[in-house]
Each structure stands twice: as C-alpha cells, then as structure tokens.
Ligand code: PEP
C-alpha cells in the first residue's frame with residue numbers, strides 16, 4: 001500500500017531506494033557489504049558468536065546457586081531458546097546471503113523485523129519478550145566485536161552485480177553516529193526526530209544526500225525493505241510508490257542531477273557580484289578529509305571547522321595534542337594556503353560526548369544541555385584540555401593560514417580568559433621550540449547577549465562569525481533539534497534579522513571581519529538578504545557553494561542594500577524580501 005510521511009526537509013534532492021530500518025541504539029553498528037566469496041565465512045562468524053553466547057549463558061545457568069530465584073533460570077532459558085530460534089540467526093544468515101550484509105548489520109536488521117512482530121502481539125507477556133530479544137542480540141553483537149577472527153573486507157554493491165540504493169530509517173540518529181555514515185552505503189536518511197538545524201540534519205547536509213527529519217513516525221510506519229522515495233526538497237517520504245509516481249520522481253532525480261552538474265561548472269568562477277564586490281564563499285567542515293570536498297567545490301577557505309567531531313566516538317579517551325595537531329595540519333595543508341578557521345570544541349546540547357567520556361569528566365548532571373556547560377563554557381571548565389587544543393591549533397599555523405574561532409561567547413570575562421590562555425599557550429610553545437605564526441582570534445555571535453554588546457567584544461577580537469543556527473534558537477527560545485517547535489524556528493523573524501543586520505553593520509564599521517557560518521549562509525533563499533546587509537563572507541557546506549555562487553553572480557549589492565530598510569521595517573520580512581529584493585535583483589538578472 002502506498003502512503004506518505006511528512007517531515008522537515010533538511011537536505012535537498014531525491015533519493016529512491018529500499019528502506020533499511022535501524023534501531024536508534026544500533027546505528028553505530030557497522031554497516032557494510034561482503035563479497036560473494038566471503039558469505040559463508042560471514043555466516044560462520046555470526047554462528048560462532050551465537051555459540052559463544054549460548055556457551056556463556058549455559059555456564060551461567062549451570063552455575064546458578066541452589067537458592068537463586070527460579071525466575072533467573074527461567075529467564076536464561078528464554079534467552080537460550082531465542083538464541084536457538086531460526087527466526088533470529090537463521091533469518092539473519094539469510095540477510096547475509098541475499099543482501100551481502102555483514103553479520104552485525106544482518107543481525108540488527110533481523111532484530112528490527114522481529115521487534116515489530118513482538119510489538120504487534122496481543123499478549124502482554126509475549127510482547128514483553130522483545131526486551132529479552134534485544135538483550136540477546138546485544139550479547140551476540142558484543143561477541144562479534146570480541147571475536148579474534150578476521151572481519152571481511154567491505155565491498156561496494158557494484159562488486160557483486162548491483163543492488164538497489166539503500167535509505168536509512170531510524171527513530172533518531174545522534175550527530176556522533178551520523179558522522180560515521182559519511183562514507184557509508186546509505187543514499188538517504190529519514191528520522192522521526194530532529195529539526196532543520198539539528199546537528200544530525202547538518203551532517204546529512206554536509207554529506208549532500210537527501211534527508212527528511214522530524215517525521216515523528218516514519219520508523220514505525222515504514223517496513224524493512226519497503227520501496228521509498230525521499231523528497232528532500234519538500235520534506236516528504238513516499239512509501240511503496242505507484243509506478244507512475246516512481247517514474248515522475250526518477251525524472252526529477254535526473255533533472256536535479258543535471259542541475260547540479262550545471263552548477264558545478266561554476267566551480268572556478270570567482271564569486272564577484274555585478275557591481276564588482278568580491279565575496280568569500282568558505283566551507284564548513286567536520287573532519288580534515290572534508291577539506292578535499294571544500295577545495296573541489298571551489299571554496300576559498302574553511303570558515304568553520306567543527307573540531308568537536310574529533311572528540312566524539314572516543315569511548316573515554318579524548319584526542320591528544322599530537323592527534324589534534326595532525327588533524328588540523330591535514331586540513332591546513334589540504335587548503336593550500338587558503339584560510340582555515342578552526343573552532344574550539346563545541347560539545348554539549350545535541351552534540352554530547354559519549355557516556356564514558358562524560359563520566360570521566362564528571363559532567364553528567366545536565367539539566368538543560370542547550371543552556372548548560374556547552375562550547376567555550378566547557379573549554380574554560382577544562383583548562384588543560386583547552387590549552388591542549390589551543391597548542392594543537394597554534395602548531396598547525398606553521399603550515400598555513402589558521403584562524404581561531406570561539407563558540408558561544410556571551411561575557412567579556414570569557415574573552416579575557418581566552419586571551420590570557422592564548423598568551424600562556426604561546427609561551428609554552430616558544431619554550432618547547434614549536435613554530436607558530438600569527439593566528440587571528442574570532443568569536444561566534446550565537447547568543448543574543450553577544451550580538452547586543454558586539455561593539456564591546458569587537459575591541460578584543462579580530463573577527464566575528466555569526467552562528468545563525470544558535471542565534472535563532474536562543475533569540476526565539478526554541479530548541480533547534482526539537483521537531484515539536486520546528487514551526488517556530490524562523491530565520492525571517494524580525495528580531496533575528498535585526499540582530500544579524502546590526503552585527504554585520506557594527507563589525508564592518510569597526511573594520512573587523514564578519515562572516516555567517518550558520519545554515520542561513522548556505523541557503524540561496526537568504527543570499528540576497530545577507531548581501532543587502534553588507535555581508536561579504538559566507539561559510540557553508542561545500543555542496544551548497546555553487547547554488548549560492550549563482551546568486552552572488554546575479555546580485556547587485558548596491559541595489560540590494562538600498563532595498564534593505566523596506567525589508568527590515570516590514571512586519572512580514574519574508575514577503576517584503578520576496579517583493580523588494582527581487583525587484584532590486586530583477587533589473588540586473590535579465591542580463592544573464
Ligand atoms: C551556528 O550555531 O550557527 C553554528 C554554525 O554552530 P553549530 O551549528 O555547530 O552550533
């Protein structure tokens with residue numbers, strides 16, 4: 001039966017493929033394909049892990065003391081029975097044969113199928129056995145991880161004669177897990193939870209694959225293997241489409257690929273407006289390897305390196321100074337002399353560190369993570385880690401142009417502490433004989449307080465970068481990751497526009513650099529508006545650069561600036577921009 005699920009469009013384009021349902025708690029399970037010659041070996045790996053768990057549980061049962069509650073023995077019997085049930089390992093083996101899934105993926109795919117069957121059971125007792133099944137699978141997954149034998153070499157679907165594209169469906173995906181999908185087999189994502197600028201959405205966008213979040217119930221309604229169309233522009237998901245609808249979307253998919261190829265040709269065209277203003281189009285990156293995509297897309301620098309992703313999935317061990325230095329240096333070298341803006345860790349809110357690390361640092365009691373020990377607050381609370389990161393960043397400056405960016409600044413006292421720490425770090429590096437060059441210091445404008453007191457902050461820093469994702473969240477008091485208030489997340493809100501516009505004007509008046517690195521910078525809908533406000537430096541995901549550049553090439557900043565007051569004075573700035581800015585652009589657009 002065909003039906004639609006509606007959500008929030010976060011990453012454009014159309015993806016068509018088969019649904020792979022993954023439980024949120026298991027998105028970190030390895031997902032890769034195995035070659036035909038490795039299938040029997042992979043089934044063997046699965047069965048060995050299963051047998052190891054059977055042995056473990058049987059021993060546990062045999063050694064139960066005589067006075068142990070009999071429920072315990074009964075529970076172990078249930079777990080042993082589940083382990084021997086063909087519906088678990090037998091069907092998981094079938095996933096390996098039919099789909100070439102690795103053992104971990106096959107097992108979690110089968111768990112999803114069975115979990116649904118349990119959910120639908122009338123009998124309470126049987127329905128509750130789902131938790132037992134999950135525990136059993138958890139044990140087998142652990143046994144697979146502990147197995148000493150070789151794991152197969154991942155292959156691509158092309159290596160075994162093609163496979164339908166796969167689209168991931170999950171209730172939620174944490175940004176830390178999402179980052180692991182960067183080079184994965186999935187060609188699109190659908191989640192129940194999340195807002196347009198949640199970090200999960202941001203990472204999906206950086207992967208440049210269609211995604212829809214905040215659907216509330218996709219993971220419940222979509223079945224394993226269903227045919228699914230993700231319309232990443234409209235934010236809709238079409239499940240089991242009719243042949244006519246499928247054909248229509250295949251056509252749109254081809255059109256959008258052609259459009260991308262056309263825009264891609266602008267890669268080497270300098271971003272200069274019709275009235276001769278040079279515009280910097282920088283890239284936002286999460287990992288040093290992303291710098292390659294940045295150069296490829298024609299970025300003239302990195303405007304935001306979200307260094308916190310180096311601190312995730314660490315299981316308690318944070319990256320050392322050497323590891324960080326190597327990562328920053330790699331990005332700096334890849335950018336070949338173009339500036340690289342490295343932001344110090346912005347952990348907290350929807351980017352928590354993993355549990356082990358949090359326990360280690362004793363920051364576990366977080367009442368309201370978005371307003372708690374986040375970003376620079378975390379760094380200042382962990383001074384030795386902060387110094388370590390600063391040393392690594394400064395050392396990378398010996399290999400190119402590095403800029404230092406501090407997230408979530410709200411107090412002058414924080415800026416003073418940062419400046420003092422920088423001085424201390426420079427001295428440490430000099431004493432240790434490490435080379436470094438001048439590094440410009442910038443702060444992010446993400447908290448309304450920082451925007452309101454910007455002239456004071458500007459006395460101490462070289463540049464500012466406006467983080468519109470958080471600036472909108474904190475100005476409008478809505479959680480950017482919460483789909484329940486996603487309709488209130490409004491970049492066009494007059495208060496938001498006033499803060500952005502003032503920040504740009506004040507920075508320029510003070511002769512300091514100003515850029516926008518929030519998602520607004522990469523959305524062509526806002527390019528004219530930001531140019532009208534005087535912005536000359538934008539930072540966005542590499543894949544967004546061509547579309548924004550096209551807007552820049554058609555813009556006349558003087559005409560746009562003249563129309564700006566009418567937009568800012570309007571009670572409906574979005575409608576006013578639609579009228580005023582289009583008119584300002586209209587006369588010149590005809591030239592192209
Ligand atoms: C922002 O808040 O706009 C920003 C760029 O930072 P992040 O999205 O990583 O919070």
Ligand code: MG
Pocket residue numbers: 407446467469470
């Ligand atoms: Mg932010």
